Amino acid sequence: MLSFVAQRVLKGVIVLLAIVVLNFFLIRLAPGDPAVVMAGEAGASDQVFVKQLREKFGLDKPLPEQLFIYVKGVVTLDLGFSFRQQAPVAKLIGERLPATLLLTLTAFAISLALGILFGTFAARFAGTFLDTAITVFALIFYAMPLFWVALMGILLFSVTMDWLPSFGYETVGANLTGLAHAVDVAKHLIMPAMTLGLFFMATYTRMTRASMLEVKRLDFVKTARAKGLSDAVIQRRHVLRNALLPVVTLAGVHSGTLIGGAVITETVFAWPGIGRLMYDALLQRDYNLLLGVFVICSAMVLIFNLITDLVYRLVDPRIEFAS
């Protein structure tokens, strides 16, 4: 297993470097650069000012040289400096990463837990009213745009009922510590995490349901039933466990998409995460920061996928790691 992990990590590093190079060129294809944006905001611009900014950002150097400097930095774990925010990229990302991880992992857990639960029920009661109700419920959240669900949530739970805070990570100025702070953060987390979680829940519900119905028809389920096992045991140990493989695959794929969804959720709820940082960096053409966020997100996707592969083995012991 160790050699499998080592191989995957090595491949991951190569993929990561390829992503860096590709993104480096891709973001430069977009019209406008950081100098143009900053000159635009300064309320004054002349050629000297724009030239000065380009020199400051290192944008006056030939593209291959810029790439070489960047890749050299990444290899030595230096993600560069954001001239726009006047801080090292690693520091900027480091400040925001915990909030995004908290949001996405909570949303991930919510979507997976609810998705599998609802999917199991839908499969168990396939064709009944409960099945239809679960499917409709899940699809409603899947079909509605994230920002809309978020705004409706704010309207209902913040404005009308005044149950939950409408924005932010914590109550600013409250200076809470310990458990009180954790509860405060949790209150702020509920709406963004549910918004993001409910969106992804739909796919897990549908996937679990379809997969379980398929497994249910297989011979070993009949055998289990013939052995006289209870329905609950059959569903849990035999059907669900075998039906989970596609769900695990999907979860691995979603790890990247979640961060994409977090951009919108973080914006509406003013959640101080990496998604919003990425969006701003894109609009402002903050190349180093944008590339830095891409590197971190790509690394996270690769790590999640590695974990997915390891989980396969736990779910289905028949799968062996190729060495």
Next chain:
Amino acid sequence: MPKRVLLGLLLACGLTAPTLAQEPKTGGVVNAVIQPEPPGLMLALVQNGPTQMVSGNIFEGLLRYSPKLEPQPELAESWSVSEDAKTYTFKLRKGVTWHDGKPFTAADVLFSVEMLKQTHARARNNLAQVDKVEAPDDYTVVFTLKQPFGPFLGIFEVGSMPMVPKHLYEGTDFKTNPYNNAPVGTGPFMFREWQKGSYIRLVKNPNYHEKGKPYLDEIYWQIIPDAAARSVAYETGKVDVLPGGSVENFDVPRLSKLKDTCVTGAGWEFFSPLAWLWLNNRQGPLADKRVRQAIMFAIDRDFAKDVIWNGLGKVATGPSASTIKYYTDDVPKYAYDPAKAKALLKEAGYKGEKIRLLPLAYGETWQRWGEAVKQNLMDVGINIETIATDVAGGNQKIGDWDYDIAFTYLYQYGDPALGVGRNYVSSAIAKGQVFNNVEGYSNPEIDKLFADGAIATPDSKRKEIYEKAQKILVEDVPVAWMLELQFPTIMRCKVKNLITTGIGVNDGFKDAWLDK
């Protein structure tokens, strides 16, 4: 009368909630919205709007300006101008200290001037006429100009020329100086904390040089990226102040009607934001003056004001906003007249060539305005193609002159020599810049008028020159002037004296207090 028009009229008349002459109370915390999150707080290095709004509390300039744009003391307590209008002597306040306790002296002013020439494009332009700056003693600074420069006393507000601590910046790499992220100024509030993506916290400067001020204990600038969420934050009582432009215009009438809410359009006199359409004078049908005039006649600017801007603002009459010096409305008029527009297009021989329109990617209001203008222009037979871009892409296209019509709005900084001339003189034509004369208009008479206007004395002579320039420009229509924009500040009525100068919320909260 529609409510939004009524609101606009009230604001235009400067009618806000009654402010009784009360004794200011000390203490309290104000939560205000800042949008977007500033990239940095060091005003000498970053000059965008949000930076100035926050840092206007931390840093100070030598002067501030009244709503009528008269200079008022700030770090300079008095000033005098020589008879030949070439020497300006500033007497600095004594007893002013930086937030780290070091004294503020003339040496800081000299250093700031030198630093700003390197890092602040607008300051560099403003200081172009300065021959030398000297400090005969610790509390006197003398600017000697190469030639008289009419608007010189108008360049010293905090955003245009912030004072920077010499002892923390001299000999350092300005762009990576650690104090950029923990700025030290002389202002009424001190930087305390910045939770990136969440809030910026400023606390009262206990050693502020104006005794008794500031009144507030703390200011939290809340960072809420979504416009609807900002409205909700105000509605649910989480923030007390929504500075101009914080919420979409269509939300303004609704929020204004909330209990204990006061609204004011004041505080933009210095900036006087004016919106217009760049018209690329260089190529195609727009090179013909008659087509440009037709565009002015074709656009229903009253509709834009009443519907898109909810009655806020004023229809522009020409290159100067009515709030800046030497404005005149004695210029050719362009009322909404599609028939006249069609006739002019016919006369110019316009044959339906495609014209590219670049809206401004600043949110919903601008998007709608782009659609309305497109509709107006198509109604008179102009073949418009909208080009969608983000801000960076739009700036690039404008800088490369790769557009036909493009939305913009710019500040005027109180004087035509500072904020108007740059858009029309031919010396300001240069590829790659986002502003200045990007429309490519070139008229030697205008060049001369603006050159003369900047250095003419006395004031009456400047007035004459600029009035003439306005008439010529409005006749030539180098760009299509749309509206004098108004960005209302919405706040709880308990927040008193928030806006006391022509620079508004960008000038710091030193006079503000809470009526608890």
